[in-house]
């Protein structure tokens with residue numbers, strides 16, 4: 383059996399008949415930049431996230447960059463974030479000439495540990511970027527308190543977490559801005575790159591809307607130096623259709639996660655601690671959810687397991703194999719091995735298994751069966 387890490391073809395079959403006439407209509411109009419498809423989707427996505435404003439941009443990476451630009455963050459400023467995330471979270475800071483300052487993660491959620499942040503705050507700190515990794519929110523209450531005490535901006539990296547809830551609030555609506563990605567592998571993925579900043583703050587929304595179009599308003603009058611970063615109308619059309627299915631797909635991801643939990647719990651792997659299952663930190667508490675962009679286990683001899691699973695037709699991925707403080711391009715930040723032990727341990731132990739909505743129970747049984755076989759082999 384072949385079980386890919388992600389296979390989007392089944393999803394396309396479901397939406398195809400609904401989508402193609404809409405795409406056709408856009409093609410007939412030949413209006414590809416902004417316009418009503420983008421405005422419509424901005425309103426729909428903002429409402430889904432529980433914010434007033436949504437500004438469609440070219441990628442999740444740009445959503446982060448534009449959030450920082452809107453707050454005028456630049457040389458001399460520091461921004462605190464996690465070293466255990468996708469590169470863009472920190473590179474957005476670097477690209478503006480500011481300095482990313484890392485704080486280690488909580489090993490259970492793999493999200494930034496709020497208690498590690500306080501000690502990193504200096505008089506130069508301007509913002510905190512918590513990442514809702516794998517689809518579960520970072521512990522936002524202590525982060526918001528700390529931010530309020532030090533007058534810091536909170537930019538949520540919600541690229542993996544659209545729709546996830548923390549104490550009844552949706553990701554992106556908790557901090558000052560929320561950054562979404564519509565990269566195809568995210569829970570709401572387009573047919574290419576795309577992103578959005580969602581926010582309740584009109585001042586930031588206005589600035590970001592200006593900055594995504596070269597700081598221009600009206601035409602050829604530039605009040606700010608912005609960038610060219612817009613969500614394509616074509617992507618907006620696709621995403622509007624897909625958004626109608628999102629809750630259903632999120633539900634399937636959750637079911638799949640529960641099925642894995644169940645299958646693993648009925649093996650001795652679990653008792654042997656060969657495999658540690660992902661933890662829902664706020665499980666059972668009302669108003670908290672996990673949208674499982676990734677189902678990430680910790681595994682003994684992770685690299686051996688990954689190679690074995692590949693020979694068995696099972697796709698997996700490591701998010702992320704090298705924590706950001708150990709990346710060559712960040713050498714100048716002066717960090718070294720041992721600085722963030724939990725991030726470094728996670729980078730060695732974690733493994734993402736296929737979790738996409740269209741995965742069948744048989745496929746999941748096969749994945750767990752192959753993992754059992756690996757450990758039975760005495761490796």
Ligand SMILES: *Cc1c(COP(=O)(O)O)cnc(C)c1O
Nearest residue numbers: 441442443468470541542563565
């Ligand atoms: C995907 C992702 C991004 C970047 O999004 P793009 O749309 O690919 O630019 C940023 N942060 C995290 C945590 C992500 O997973």
